[in-house]
Amino acid sequence: MRTSAGTLRTVLAPVLLGVVALALWQLLVVAFDIKPFIVPGPLAIGTEFGDNIASVVAGALVTGGNALVGLVIGGVVGILFAVLAALARVVDELTAGIVAALAVVPIVALAPVLYTMFGAGAETARQLVAALAVFIPVYINTLRGLRQVRPVHRDLMHVYAASAWQTTRTVTVPGALPFIFTGLRIASSLAVISALIAEYFGGPVGGLGKSITSAASSSNYNLAWAYVLGAIIVGLVFYCVTLAIETFATRHYKPRT
Amino acid sequence: MSEASATAAVQVTAAVQVTGVDKVFTAKRKPSVTALDSIDLTVAPGEFVSLIGPSGCGKSTLLRLIADLDTPSAGTLTVFGKTARQARIDQEYGIAFQQSGLLPWRTVAANIELPLELHGVNAAGRRKRSAELLALVGLGDFAESYPDQLSGGMQQRVAIARALAESPRLLLMDEPFGALDEMTRERMQTELVRITGETGAAVVFVTHSIPEAVFLSNRVVVMSPRPGRIRDILGITLPGTADRDEHLREDEAFFENVSRVRELLHGEAPVGIKGVENR
């Protein structure tokens, strides 16, 4: 089959490259006797990862859970506001300024403030940081998608004397789906990064971010890198899952009929 | 024919009545375009009328005015005696464009059911109607397919089925077969003749193809550009108009009508060989 051969190649090539890169890395670390506090070898990280797998998974669940809550909240709010902005000009004008302002704020910088607002014992602040980071790309992409209604579809809905809400429901939002999913895919990585970095600024222990800092501060560099590896895996999982959902949901969209 | 007294006695409401309609497009910092200039046209119920003319002569504009997708700058326009707007709200017509305009995220059946769904027909009624229409356009096996799984000709048939969904008395079609290959096109024409014969709907049909216009129509409206005007309206007289089929394309009378339309279009005697495509 052509597709399976294609998949094999797209999967095999990066895997091979990765293996070669890891081997080279290991070789350099051994050859030049690089100290772990600069960068440990992949074998050391791998061993540490395996030995502490329970703790890494627990941390991944905490950080990933925060990212997921943020992705859902930020995604829903972003889509909702974009739909409102597309329907009512007032909403668009009101939110345009806020979104422009939010887009330039480094969202994680809000984490310390949010910790004092919601208490340092709760995950709320981290989830909120993730949600804010998610909101912007989802809102912007969704709104762009909602404005791409094809003239022939607009004419059709006019011919059917459809109400604004009927048009939104049957044509505008489904037509914007590819854009919404692109926004969510970009946002999924942002959610993980934001939830992780937010942990650096305080809050309860247990997440990957806190684990990385505490391992590093106790000079346990191999363990710190094992947690970093865990964070990379969480980010990859988020990205791949949203990509898979996107591919499935928009599988019939390609030809413009 | 001595039908004058009969027509006077039974005042039939025209499917489309266009009287002195102008359409001028004005844009900022651009000269205005007179797309249509004093257009008069009457389409009787059940009549098949084609609009033909060079690109830019206002065929689509006229169709869009009838469909209330745009409003005339002057003149009056009624559809079954109502204003175009009221006729649109009452869903007096079905429409098909050059692009099928199917919603790619809906199945074929769901696309056909779209107007019914918007107008509150229940699920069972919608299913029944879409099944009927799919059979009518010969796509019974494709109800659950998606538009991207169909050929261009099949997509266009779905669009026509959708236009017929609410059994309109009037069909508006803007080059619905424009993007199809010649063979598919001729097959679709034959199907359209059959379908309109079965439904008894009046049709206003925009086309660039002379043979297509002659094959389908009771009358052909020949238009000229800049400004868009009706040059002439030609009644098509063919033997056995009731059942137009493939044999008609070989018929002498068919070629004669094609030549007449071509003469009118070019405003001169035809130079080509009889029956040669000119589109």
Ligand SMILES: Nc1ncnc2c1ncn2[C@@H]1O[C@H](COP(=O)(O)OP(=O)(O)OP(=O)(O)O)[C@@H](O)[C@H]1O
């Ligand atoms: N929305 C619009 N704004 C400005 N000018 C327009 C608009 N729509 C049409 N026109 C102009 O009106 C004239 C007639 O256009 P129309 O689309 O009706 O032509 P047509 O006969 O359908 O041509 P074709 O055969 O190429 O489809 C053209 O000169 C066109 O530029």
Ligand SMILES: [Mg+2]
């Ligand atoms: Mg046109």
